[in-house]
Amino acid sequence: MSLCVGLTGGIASGKSTVGKLFETLGVPVIDADQVARDVVAPGSPGLRAVAEHFGAAFITPQGELDRRRMREHVFAAPDQRKVLESLLHPLIREALRAWRDALMTPYGILMIPILREGGFDSLVEHIVVVDVARETQRERLMARDDIDASLADNMLNAQADRADRLAMADDVIDNSGAPDNLPPQVEALHHKLLSLAHARQV
Structure with missing residues (x-):
């Protein structure tokens, strides 16, 4: 069976951007948010x-x-x-x-914001957390969704806090800097995950 990697992080932390970078490396990625939309079609x-x-x-x-x-x-x-x-x-x-x-590749990425809070961590064997400061999340969330600070805070408070997310991480991707800091981190992690997946098959 392929290695299933959980990709998580707080809302507006940059999970989707990281997921797209993995996809460019040929890694299958499923977005739980899209699945959540599909089940209420x-x-x-x-x-x-x-x-x-x-x-x-x-x-x-x-x-x-x-x-x-x-x-x-x-x-x-x-x-x-x-x-x-x-x-x-x-x-x-x-x-x-x-x-x-149904995965047929060495590993696949299950991208989900509420990995442990929703009990979905039982589906994965390795957890990657995209990490940013809460204030950065708040600013990005308000801008992205065109919402006020009160709703943004309610949405942030509904998720695990930063310390809890980092505590469950097997690997961390730091998305607090410039966008061009992400690809090298993803590529390095890709090689690590390929090695882990290969080791499971030996």
Whole structure:
């Protein structure tokens, strides 16, 4: 079986950028955020379950999940976020496990922000954390999603803190500097992961 590597980090830490760099090296990458969108596609069982619990107000006239409204709702009410996770996480986990089991390369990257908080760490054997300071995350998140500081803080507070993420890391990628600092780190880690994957097969 291929080595499954979990790529995680706080929201707006740069996971997607790092994931794309791994893809340019020929490494399969699955984005759990995209899987989360897929399981609530129009007409899906996941979207029906969300509509049944939260109501039609969270479904757009086009039959899609109103993501912004749902995000504001669940990050303002942690108990509701747990309900949403209980509906969707089993569907997401099933899709990620199927992808992992079908890997044919030495290793693959499972990219997910809530790796340990969501219990998805059981799917991976090696954890890579993309690390930035919280204030950097906050600034990037507000700019990226066009949200205010209050919502940004709620979203950051819903995730593991920086120390907890670093404590679970087998490897760390520092994304606090300039963008051109990332490719050399990813390439070096790629060679390390290939070696680890090869060692498992011997």
